[in-house]
Amino acid sequence: MSNLFRLDGKVALVIGGAGGIGSALSLGMAQYGAKVVVADVLGMDALNAFAAEVAAKTGAETMAHQVDVTNEENMAVLVKDVLARFGVIDILINAFGLNMKRPALEYPMADWEKMFAVNVKGVMIACKHVANAMKERKQGSIINLSSVRGIRGYGGGNSAYCGTKGAVEMITKTLAIELAPFNIRVNALGPALIITQGTIHIQQNPQLAEKYKALIPMGRLGLPEDLVGPAVYLASDAAAFHTGQTLFIDGGATAS
Ligand SMILES: NC(=O)c1ccc[n+]([C@@H]2O[C@H](COP(=O)([O-])OP(=O)(O)OC[C@H]3O[C@@H](n4cnc5c(N)ncnc54)[C@H](OP(=O)(O)O)[C@@H]3O)[C@@H](O)[C@H]2O)c1
Numbered sequence: 094m095s096n097l098f099r100l101d102g103k104v105a106l107v108i109g110g111a112g113g114i115g116s117a118l119s120l121g122m123a124q125y126g127a128k129v130v131v132a133d134v135l136g137m138d139a140l141n142a143f144a145a146e147v148a149a150k151t152g153a154e155t156m157a158h159q160v161d162v163t164n165e166e167n168m169a170v171l172v173k174d175v176l177a178r179f180g181v182i183d184i185l186i187n188a189f190g191l192n193m194k195r196p197a198l199e200y201p202m203a204d205w206e207k208m209f210a211v212n213v214k215g216v217m218i219a220c221k222h223v224a225n226a227m228k229e230r231k232q233g234s235i236i237n238l239s240s241v242r243g244i245r246g247y248g249g250g251n252s253a254y255c256g257t258k259g260a261v262e263m264i265t266k267t268l269a270i271e272l273a274p275f276n277i278r279v280n281a282l283g284p285a286l287i288i289t290q291g292t293i294h295i296q297q298n299p300q301l302a303e304k305y306k307a308l309i310p311m312g313r314l315g316l317p318e319d320l321v322g323p324a325v326y327l328a329s330d331a332a333a334f335h336t337g338q339t340l341f342i343d344g345g346a347t348a349s
Pocket residue numbers: 108109110111112113114115132133134135160161162163187188189190191211215238239240241283284285286287288289290291292
């Protein structure tokens with residue numbers, strides 16, 4: 094019972110694993126004992142350097158792999174290479190994503206399609222290929238990155254983003270049902286604003302930061318590390334009967 098939250102011996106594939114949230118989750122998986130594959134669209138030099146940093150900090154075995162989640166052949170190669178190195182995949186975290194904020198009345202459809210290609214098609218491609226690798230062992234945990242914007246409408250040019258995250262919500266629930274017979278659990282994390290490279294300008298602008306904090310009962314913005322505990326829980330045997338749900342990590346933003 095004391096090891097319920099440990100991930101020793103498990104293999105975690107974190108896609109978008111070198112991004113703002115993904116890098117904290119890659120490190121978190123390794124800190125709790127998993128072998129970690131950091132996969133991202135970034136160049137291999139940066140990926141290798143980050144995977145080496147995670148290994149040095151935690152003593153975990155790590156591997157770096159480039160992937161574009163919108164490309165199904167790329168994903169097939171990633172899964173094949175991870176299986177060749179580690180034999181299994183126990184945990185998939187889909188921590189990639191984009192937000193191209195544009196006014197709805199002027200939304201360029203090329204940008205709309207790119208958003209849906211990465212945030213929605215990418216999630217499905219990753220889930221499909223990795224779940225196929227998990228199904229024979231009847232064991233797996235998939236964690237998608239949704240958002241409070243997957244269940245709430247927001248202004249400020251978020252029509253595509255909210256649309257894609259709403260889709261992630263329903264893909265998560267539907268795959269949870271379809272993959273349950275294989276004991277593959279599918280859940281999501283739904284963060285409120287998390288301070289990363291892409292959102293640091295909000296923290297640095299006191300007026301804007303106050304506006305965002307006012308939406309959060311706990312009165313602060315989120316940090317990538319706030320997602321580590323919930324991700325470890327969902328990945329671990331502690332969550333053995335937990336599937337089809339989104340954990341909103343939002344300081345109480347969706348409580349009202
Ligand atoms: N930060 C927040 O406030 C927040 C709140 C709620 C939900 N989320 C969700 O959490 C997830 C991670 O967000 P984040 O803030 O960590 O974003 P981020 O820092 O931009 O990280 C996302 C990572 O995904 C990679 N990526 C983009 N397109 C890809 C593709 N086609 N194939 C593979 N990797 C790709 C990015 O690479 P490049 O940088 O090279 O493009 C980046 O490394 C996203 O799904 C986001 O919607 C974030």
